Amino acid sequence: MRLMISGGGTGGHIYPALALIEELRRTDPDADVLYVGSTRGLEKDIVPKNNIKFKELKIQGFKRSLSFSNIKTVALFLQSLHKSKKMIKEFKPDVVVGTGGYVSGAVVYAASQMGIPTMIHEQNSMVGLTNRFLSKHVDKIAVGFEDAISQFPKEKTIYTGNPRAQQVANLKSDFEWQDVGLKNDVPTLLIFGGSQGALKINKVVTESIRLFNKKDYQVLFVTGKKRYADVMKQIGDQKINDNIVIKDYISDMPNMLPKVAAIVGRAGATSLAEITALGIPSVLIPSPYVTADHQTKNALSLVKNDAALIITEADLTPETLIDNADFIMNDKDKREKMAENSRQMGCRDAATRVLDVAKSICK
Numbered sequence: 001m002r003l004m005i006s007g008g009g010t011g012g013h014i015y016p017a018l019a020l021i022e023e024l025r026r027t028d029p030d031a032d033v034l035y036v037g038s039t040r041g042l043e044k045d046i047v048p049k050n051n052i053k054f055k056e057l058k059i060q061g062f063k064r065s066l067s068f069s070n071i072k073t074v075a076l077f078l079q080s081l082h083k084s085k086k087m088i089k090e091f092k093p094d095v096v097v098g099t100g101g102y103v104s105g106a107v108v109y110a111a112s113q114m115g116i117p118t119m120i121h122e123q124n125s126m127v128g129l130t131n132r133f134l135s136k137h138v139d140k141i142a143v144g145f146e147d148a149i150s151q152f153p154k155e156k157t158i159y160t161g162n163p164r165a166q167q168v169a170n171l172k173s174d175f176e177w178q179d180v181g182l183k184n185d186v187p188t189l190l191i192f193g194g195s196q197g198a199l200k201i202n203k204v205v206t207e208s209i210r211l212f213n214k215k216d217y218q219v220l221f222v223t224g225k226k227r228y229a230d231v232m233k234q235i236g237d238q239k240i241n242d243n244i245v246i247k248d249y250i251s252d253m254p255n256m257l258p259k260v261a262a263i264v265g266r267a268g269a270t271s272l273a274e275i276t277a278l279g280i281p282s283v284l285i286p287s288p289y290v291t292a293d294h295q296t297k298n299a300l301s302l303v304k305n306d307a308a309l310i311i312t313e314a315d316l317t318p319e320t321l322i323d324n325a326d327f328i329m330n331d332k333d334k335r336e337k338m339a340e341n342s343r344q345m346g347c348r349d350a351a352t353r354v355l356d357v358a359k360s361i362c363k
């Protein structure tokens with residue numbers, strides 16, 4: 001198969017695409033893949049490291065208010081459309097797949113205009129801007145949450161789960177906590193605010209260091225690449241005990257996640273697919289800044305099943321953070337029960353399902 005794939009901006013759109021590519025290469029070693037990303041997103045660092053051909057487009061999103069930059073957005077979109085068509089003519093894909101982010105809007109739309117089979121994957125329970133636009137033009141729509149089906153044309157939409165779930169569930173981890181300076185035999189709480197880190201979570205965690213210092217469990221706190229320096233400045237000369245390690249980014253999350261006892265984090269759809277694939281209990285702090293508050297909806301699907309706890313960003317303080325973290329980390333039975341509930345929700349064959357949909361539309 002010749003697969004052209006595009007997903008950009010944040011990890012939540014990129015990692016499902018990488019998981020799909022991994023599944024394609026596993027089942028079809030002769031497959032040829034071209035990934036098209038944006039010049040500004042995380043994909044330009046992440047994708048080439050995975051030995052995947054990568055091409056870039058310059059593109060940006062619409063501002064919600066009337067703004068001059070929206071004129072530039074339209075110009076960049078038209079330019080990207082033109083470049084995408086050129087790339088498609090050269091690469092000659094059998095199918096073009098979009099996993100979200102503005103860049104996928106141009107690439108998938110260009111392909112649909114040229115009569116190439118197209119599909120999108122929507123990770124969230126609420127459809128995003130780009131996928132809403134593309135849904136009218138593509139042949140198939142794969143969704144990560146059953147709740148999303150009703151927001152798309154019924155006849156071409158199918159529930160598949162999120163390909164990243166299968167990737168993390170199948171990996172044989174050789175990760176050791178000693179690799180990051182922690183102990184192997186102490187339960188570890190992983191704290192991170194999605195693929196880019198979250199300002200409020202970082203602030204409250206830095207204010208909680210004194211309290212985490214005293215815990216019997218360990219904490220790995222991941223700040224997001226661009227936020228690390230600020231966090232270290234905020235921490236200043238506070239004492240950090242051996243049970244806490246701070247990192248800017250984890251490059252190989254699938255290898256680490258199976259060894260994590262619990263997670264405190266945002267409720268991005270791809271993170272939740274990983275959490276449920278592996279059965280990890282979590283404390284979720286949904287981002288209030290995303291389209292249609294979709295992270296709250298994502299989070300509540302786990303909370304309803306007693307697989308996660310939720311703290312709204314407005315209620316997040318060192319006290320609520322520590323109370324919720326302790327609730328999970330200090331009670332092994334509770335943790336195991338939540339882990340099982342979380343595992344029940346996992347969709348561990350999602351990459352196969354998405355690939356099957358892509359194959360079904362190839363000419």
Ligand SMILES: CC(=O)N[C@H]1[C@@H](OP(=O)(O)OP(=O)(O)OC[C@H]2O[C@@H](n3ccc(=O)[nH]c3=O)[C@H](O)[C@@H]2O)O[C@H](CO)[C@@H](O)[C@@H]1O
Pocket residue numbers: 010011012013015100123124164192193194195196222248249250251252253254266267268269270271272274287290294295
């Ligand atoms: C602010 C924003 O727009 N967030 C959206 C974005 O989130 P975001 O990009 O944060 O996506 P998710 O939380 O869903 O996924 C994050 C991904 O990055 C990985 N990771 C994270 C940290 C790290 O150090 N290393 C690492 O590899 C995680 O393992 C996961 O695979 O896309 C998601 C999926 O469409 C949406 O649900 C989110 O609402």
